[in-house]
Amino acid sequence: MTSAATASDRLVAHFAGKLEFETDSSDVHADQENGVRFVLVDSRGDSAWQQGRIVGALHLPTAEIAVRAPHEIPLETPVVTYCWGPGCNGSTRAALEFAKLGYRVKEMIGGFEYWAREGYPVEDDHGRIKRAKDPLTAPLDSITCDC
Template identity: 70%
Template sequence: MTFSTIDQSEAARHFAAKLRFETDPSDVAAAFAAGDDFVLVDSRGHAPWHQGRIAGAIHLPHAEIADRAADLIPITTPVVVYCWGPGCNGSTRAALQFSKLGYAVKEMIGGFEYWAREGLEIVDDSGPITRAVDTLTAPRGAERAISCDC
């Protein structure tokens, strides 16, 4: 690993851009709690949506965004997208689709996996699902990890 070739101003632009276009489960949960105006979009397919999802999200699979987004979400409403987790780039594809349509969009890194692992509110077709907080992703003893304390 070579650090001597890193342009510090380029690095600063890179990390600032990441923060403009990415968010995380704790920040999204805090924004929900604060009543911020945005729509959380689950971009996974139909089977995963029915298996479990973030409470308050709407379902708009990646393949349907171009055709259905305008009917579901006003163009002036900011959008946060998520998919399965860090091993899946579905939320990146969804964010690209929304940005091409003219929406202000952020990608929730960690996706559904890290939302659930942090013990945040999830539901399935039968109602709420209670999961223990994973202490690898949230502070020990946290009831609901609204802040990762980073």
């Protein structure tokens, strides 16, 4: 096998692996809208949860996953984790905890920040929060970015 073929195979494996283990806010929202069965887990702490969260998310801080998840989420249910945003690896740590327990899990890249910036449903302890789409993260005149 040539080194070019080997490099190409490694690239394909790398990017296929990313798509197997990561998702984004657009795809998660589409799955919610289409009734795809999964649990969306907010792995942040209490004050972050109270400040704002994705509508329909389950609050399960990373430190509590090992104890609570087996009682609250059936093992056969896919899980998507999120934390603050791309500058935070909390969703990675949470996804690792779910993987250790045997769950099928994906990490939502971009986290709460990009979910909110793309104008998807957000709420806090007082109810829903209406946010405009940020033109730097989502097309204003289209449902998807067609990527």
